[in-house]
Amino acid sequence: MALRWYFDFVSPFAYLHWQQLKALPQFEQIIPVPIALGAVLHHLGNLGPAEIPAKRRFTYRQVLWQAQQQAVPLRFPPGHPFNPLAALRLCLAAEASHRAVDILFNWIWRDGHAADSAAALALPGAMLDVADVAAAVSAPSVKEQLRQNTEAAISAGVFGVPTLSIDGELFWGNEAHGLIQAVLADPGMLQRGEWSRIDALPVAVERSRPSS
Numbered sequence: 061m062a063l064r065w066y067f068d069f070v071s072p073f074a075y076l077h078w079q080q081l082k083a084l085p086q087f088e089q090i091i092p093v094p095i096a097l098g099a100v101l102h103h104l105g106n107l108g109p110a111e112i113p114a115k116r117r118f119t120y121r122q123v124l125w126q127a128q129q130q131a132v133p134l135r136f137p138p139g140h141p142f143n144p145l146a147a148l149r150l151c152l153a154a155e156a157s158h159r160a161v162d163i164l165f166n167w168i169w170r171d172g173h174a175a176d177s178a179a180a181l182a183l184p185g186a187m188l189d190v191a192d193v194a195a196a197v198s199a200p201s202v203k204e205q206l207r208q209n210t211e212a213a214i215s216a217g218v219f220g221v222p223t224l225s226i227d228g229e230l231f232w233g234n235e236a237h238g239l240i241q242a243v244l245a246d247p248g249m250l251q252r253g254e255w256s257r258i259d260a261l262p263v264a265v266e267r268s269r270p271s272s
Contacts (some may be wrong), residue, residue, distance in 0.1 A: 061247070063090045064225040064252045066213045067161075068097035069151070071145040072134065074102040074222040075169035077234040078161060079132050081224075086244060091225070092161045095210045097221050103214050110141045126234060135172030143245045145206070147175040152205050154188040155197035163187050 061084060067074040081087055101108055109119040120136070127134035147164050154160035167173050167184045174180040178194035196202065213223075217230055219243035224231045224240055229250065231240045243249055250256070 061086070061089065061244075062225070062227050063130075064093050065090050065163050066093045066209075066216075066218050066221055066223040066225070068095055068144055068221045069147040069164055069168055069175060070097055070141055071221045072136070072169055073234040074131060075134070075165045076123070076126055076127045076164075077222040077237060078165055079130060080234070080237045081083055084241070084244065088158075092151075092156050092158065093209050093213065094151045094156055095213045095218070096145065096148065096204060096206060099210045100214055100218060100220070104219060105213065106219075132245060133170050135170065137168050137172055138174050139176075142174070142176040144175065146177055146181055146193075148198035149180050149199075150178075150185055150188070150190065152202050152209075152226070153190055153199065160188055165200055213257060 063080065065078075067078070069075075076252075081090060084090075097108065110116045120140075124134065147168065151160050151164055163174070163184050164181075167181075168175045173183075178185075178197050181193050181197075185196070192197045216225060216228070218225075218232075220232050222232070222234065224236075226240070226243055227247070229243070231243070
């Protein structure tokens with residue numbers, strides 16, 4: 061079973077979902093894949109939830125509610141949304157290991173620290189044995205890996221984070237964790253009954269897109 065988890069450190073829902081993934085029996089099989097959410101949204105012509113003022117306010121409340129329900133400590137960083145490229149690249153420089161994902165998520169979303177520059181990430185970088193964070197996050201090979209990850213995510217149909225791919229089937233959002241557990245327990249579930257029928261459900265009407 062191929063399990064790939066697409067995420068961006070800018071997403072507090074990704075932080076919350078990471079905590080739930082840890083309880084799965086399959087957790088060690090999950091491959092974390094850092095991607096640039098902004099590039100995905102740009103490709104799709106979408107705004108992020110924090111880019112729509114009323115949705116931003118609701119989203120932050122929903123994040124805090126979900127954290128409370130999961131009994132997960134959560135403190136927002138100094139500003140949000142922030143530029144996550146340095147954190148994503150640092151994660152890749154540390155081989156995107158489970159430990160690297162843990163340390164960086166905790167730095168940003170458990171402890172509420174900034175993560176938008178190499179200087180802001182000096183301490184988690186040291187914890188990951190990355191002595192020169194600035195050099196690590198500016199390395200051409202690291203930048204290229206993030207670009208390739210993001211392009212592969214787009215090709216796979218990823219439209220948001222967090223997204224867990226189970227043998228190519230995409231499950232988006234922290235709220236999808238219950239469904240993820242069900243599919244992991246019964247991989248054939250989506251091929252039966254109404255689950256199967258909706259794959260071929262016709263589109264009854266399409267809205268016209270506004271001209272640019």
